[in-house]
Amino acid sequence: MPTTSRRERAREERRELILRTARELAETDGWDAVTTRRLAEAVDYSQPVLYGHFKNMNAISDAVALQGIAELTDVLREAREAGGLPALAHAYLDYAADHPAVYEAMFVRPTALSFGTPDSPAALKSAFDQFVAAVEPFADGDTETLAEVLWSALHGQAVLNQTTRLRPTHRHARADTLVSRLSGTFSAPTDN
Amino acid sequence: MPTTSRRERAREERRELILRTARELAETDGWDAVTTRRLAEAVDYSQPVLYGHFKNMNAISDAVALQGIAELTDVLREAREAGGLPALAHAYLDYAADHPAVYEAMFVRPTALSFGTPDSPAALKSAFDQFVAAVEPFADGDTETLAEVLWSALHGQAVLNQTTRLRPTHRHARADTLVSRLSGTFSAPTDN
DNA sequence: CTAGATTGTCTAGCGGTGCTAGTATTCGAT
DNA sequence: ATCGAATACTAGCACCGCTAGACAATCTAG
Numbered sequence A, B: 001m002p003t004t005s006r007r008e009r010a011r012e013e014r015r016e017l018i019l020r021t022a023r024e025l026a027e028t029d030g031w032d033a034v035t036t037r038r039l040a041e042a043v044d045y046s047q048p049v050l051y052g053h054f055k056n057m058n059a060i061s062d063a064v065a066l067q068g069i070a071e072l073t074d075v076l077r078e079a080r081e082a083g084g085l086p087a088l089a090h091a092y093l094d095y096a097a098d099h100p101a102v103y104e105a106m107f108v109r110p111t112a113l114s115f116g117t118p119d120s121p122a123a124l125k126s127a128f129d130q131f132v133a134a135v136e137p138f139a140d141g142d143t144e145t146l147a148e149v150l151w152s153a154l155h156g157q158a159v160l161n162q163t164t165r166l167r168p169t170h171r172h173a174r175a176d177t178l179v180s181r182l183s184g185t186f187s188a189p190t191d192n
Numbered sequence C: 001c002t003a004g005a006t007t008g009t010c011t012a013g014c015g016g017t018g019c020t021a022g023t024a025t026t027c028g029a030t
Numbered sequence D: 001a002t003c004g005a006a007t008a009c010t011a012g013c014a015c016c017g018c019t020a021g022a023c024a025a026t027c028t029a030g
Helices: A002-029 A036-043 A047-053 A057-098 A100-107 A122-138 A143-162 A168-183 B002-029 B036-043 B047-053 B057-098 B100-107 B122-138 B143-162 B168-183
Strands: none
Touching: A002 A036, A002 A047, A002 A057, A002 A100, A036 A047, A057 A100, A057 A122, A057 A143, A057 A168, A100 A143, A122 A143, A122 A168, A143 A168, A143 B143, A143 B168, A168 B143, A168 B168, B002 B036, B002 B047, B002 B057, B002 B100, B036 B047, B057 B100, B057 B122, B057 B143, B057 B168, B100 B143, B122 B143, B122 B168, B143 B168
């Protein structure tokens, strides 16, 4: 029945319009600027329409976060396959720097996305798998713990890079230092 | 002039009452629950009184953050002097876990506190100095960069520990792994 | 001890927020 | 052509941060 499909297609397009607009708005003016009224205005619908597609405002940023996790996973996989752990580390930090609002939706803002385990989206697990694969050559036992250490260390750098709490000139050096220390290969960190 | 002092003392007490109440409220119900109305009700004053002591709501959490930074600095100094880098790392993560709302005010919530440099409160600098001193024995050149790496790595663990995004059973192991890798002493991580 | 100025506090209200009930309208199915 | 479902809107609730303006308490000066 293509008639039903027509409606469903329109519905899906509207949903994606909302999502895309929310993401743009957040990336431009920050998540605080993404209000129901402003978002509704931007997509040229009234506010209740948003609630026909998402349970609430939070669900919208959660949906953006899910998109981001899929993107990030791809980015990490490619980087790791091309350049191993160092490339993955820089790719992670670059993604966070290039898409601060999406990154915030993924890992900073309160979210209903379940990470722990059972029903956590497959995307979440496969993102973490990239960290596991990256540190595997350097693990001396508990690979998963080392992967968690790597991820949280990168996350810390990502969020503190955004606020003016670390020297902006040494972003690269921090990433290099982290990688060399975690991997045990103490190459001198490249400067600025 | 003790008359003026009387007033000033009362004023200072009120200010501290507000601060203490805000902190308790945040620690109990989260910062979202700290609204002008609720806070005013809790201290048994009307809302405008809050603005006689603080420029706005944000200034209140900033003041709490400043308290926390002083506390944290003391904690870190004692730990470092007693047990070096490993003790400092665990003390940091323990403080974050024990005072999540204060920690959030310090390093997660948007804040007007200037960290960068010039007029940043002395407390901020002396807190960072603890990290510098802790990694100094293990630095191979750029001590400050290594200190930044340590701090951000700990920060990452602190915030991800709070959300259910890392295995709660391996908190201790993650801290140990980070310390041993950063310091170059690869002692096997203690388990759960 | 009283008059005036200062300080403290309150009530009331502005524009904004997330979200929803109730109503009108459009559209596909019969 | 008609019915019913899906879709959209207007209007409004309770809450938010914040502030103007009125009123009461207190200190200062004569």
